[in-house]
Amino acid sequence: MTPDFPPVPFNRAAPAPDFPWPNGAKSALFIGFDVDAETAWIGNTPANADRLVTVSHGGYDGRVGIARILMLLDELALPATFFIPGWTALAHLAACEPILAAGHEIGHHGYLHRRPDRGDIDAAREEIDRGFEALGQALGVRPIGYRAPSGENFPELMSHLAASGIRYSSSFRDDIRPYRHILADGGPGPVEIPVNFAFDDWNFGMSSRVDPRPLFGRDAILPLWIDEFEATHAWGGVTTMVLHPQVSGRPMRWHLLRDFLRYVQAKGDVWIASGAEITQHFERMERMAE
Template sequence: MPAEEPGLPEESWRWTEPTWRGHVDAVRAGRRLVPDRWPGGARAAVALSFDSDHETIPLRDGETSPGRLAQGEYGARVGAPRILRLLAHHGVPATFFMPAVSALLHPEEARAYTEDGHELAVHGWIHERNMLLGREDERELTARALDTLDALTGRRPVGIRTPSWDFSGSTLATMLDLGFTYDSSLMADDEPYEIVAEGRPTGLVEIPVDWIRDDAPYFTMDRYGAVRPHSRPRDVGEIWRDEFDAAYRDGGVFQLTLHPHVIGHRSRLVVLRELLDHITAHHDVWFATHAQLADTARTVLDGTAGTRPAPSERTP
């Protein structure tokens, strides 16, 4: 057996049971929060979200070339206005998760979201990798982002999506300390659930995401790396349509994450338009912001709403 090298982490197979259980139980999915019926008697809920990252992706990594920044600027200059027009055409609300630096670069855009009836929520300061931050730095940047969006729009956000779509060892404590009512970064279910920390319910609602319901994995382009778009937009649209149809059958939630600088291109936005045409053809669907969805999910926690069984528990 080779000798262990100093400084390397201990192999997981050496962990004691309390160690691996401790890692697993640190942040866990608790009670599923799906009411008997959605508001208005709707059969299913739809929660659209857009991560308005814009220039913060290259800025986070110290990339300041005009070419890289222009890719992000496209999202603010072209993508976001197209998306707002499309949402207005269908009369549906959405949630925009916006890094504070994006909002400072494009304050009129941030205000347009809330003025048009959409939700503006926290997405970090400069799309930092929160998994690499110390406790104090993560809290300071999150608080600064929260205050910035509040100051720009006059509306204090209640929700957060971490830039890393993950939690550091201090992320959950930061969220609870700063008064967020929901998070949308984790992937333990198709439906909203309560986050449990070390076996204890936290009261924080999770609106789960997933990479298959995100445009970036399908369409992202890295000029100097191996990442290349590999999917036809309509093939991706078919995946999302199937996801909605299954959520509708289950009486659950269809949640989607998009980026103005990704989905905002002409040949891709047509897929979102066709998806919205398909969804709005169902007259018993509730379109909600993530905050509205979290409020409804919380009625299950408060005991003011009945709950339906999970799909696996129902009679076929």
Template sequence: MSPSPAPPVSWPAGKRAAASFTFDVDAESAVLSTHPQAADRMSLMSHQSYGPLVGVPRLLRMLERHGVRATFFVPGWTARRHPGSVRAIAAAGHEIAHHGYLHEPLTGTDTATEASFLDKGLDALEEVAGVRPVGYRAPMWELTHRSPGLLADRGFLYDSSLMDADTPYELAVPGGRSLVEVPVQWALDDWEQYCYLPDISGTGLIESPRKALEIWTLEFEAMRREGGCFVLTTHPFLSGRPSRAAALEELVERVAGCADTWLAPLADIAHHTRSLALPPRVVDRPDPRL
């Protein structure tokens, strides 16, 4: 089957575009999922725990200053390790969404294993924060072709892991079902700008927040002209640092001040997309033998 592009989306109240600020609260799980031996590296673990301990409170204060509601993707393990931070996110009125259990990579797993990550994460978020999330983001944005079906089986409304459109769309799921997909992209992620973890991630080149702000602002303005949906992904252990949080606040203020842009959590954007009754798109596995 030949792929087809996502159809255009009309935004509420005559808005021209949509935007959402999202935060992946990985904490130590982003490292431990693939390098469990790193638990013995006290300094590295402290770098990761900065997110829930310092970054999250700083970012929550920043969002409150501008009256912005955001989406926080939380691994179940993070919720159990840092329950106070996760409860503070919920208490501030932000959306809590699913991000695996221990931020586990899905590539190479079988169906039962992937399902167990989903179920453990759901149990942890309900236990700690009292929420049953409607949204999901795959660790490292690496969905499998079975992921949409597993999410639909569990009543999820949306996913935010794919990269093939500028606007949300209905993703076809086997059995005549669909899942709202809210696309992302690597250029709108702070990991590529700031993350250096010795022996694990990055080259050691840590960019200036000015550069990150320039990239993200340019993309927001272009997406706004296109009538698309701007989704920024940041990590509290990275963008929660003082100079980076200050740069991010400049962008939040700019986006929030655009009267023609609907700024909302991803769940609100997904509910709106579902209300449009768009025809589901099939995103199938390409055949490398063509």
């Protein structure tokens, strides 16, 4: 029998409030990196643990990608948020410690990058709890921001995130400005800094033997990013990027990302901020509106 869903929006959050960005900026840019490493390949497909060439895609993070991304951010003097699965922090500690040393924000990205499944709530909560524990053990941090592994969430998990101290999420794709979630019990949930799917580099720069997809080069991606950014900028939104060191840390894509970030910097009226900074600004505007 086909389920009968009540005709109401799945997301009960109020529309995103209208508030000014800091320093007279017209829009915001949120540079977020998902430091999945091997978890992108084994979290939801454990059998890949026996396919060393397949998981070597993820191994690029620790060997090359993270360091190159940090070089780029240092060159441009830009802040970013690195969403790190707990397993990645433990397995690639030497590569992850410089992220913290450079002053970038660390966000929560699960433990083994397992997709949250409402059919196994206990496992989904454990993925969150183990992620917190591992990030604390490896890097001495307890993140306030969360990006859902494989981009999924459900009401009970959102409540667990809020109870665990998560103040913002950056996973949903249903707005261009930040808003506050409503939990299942009607209470306030985390702030959402919504994602723009066009800025997920995995869509254009990752393929594999088991999932053959075309790779897109500079002439396809840079105009797309600029056009999407310009339109978001004109609407006063936030351009949220979902980047991966195993993709944008590759040589050509590193230069592509640098050119895009330089383009945004040259505008002069874009607030480039971490997820924590955007959340703090949202919360400040929220208090002023009370």
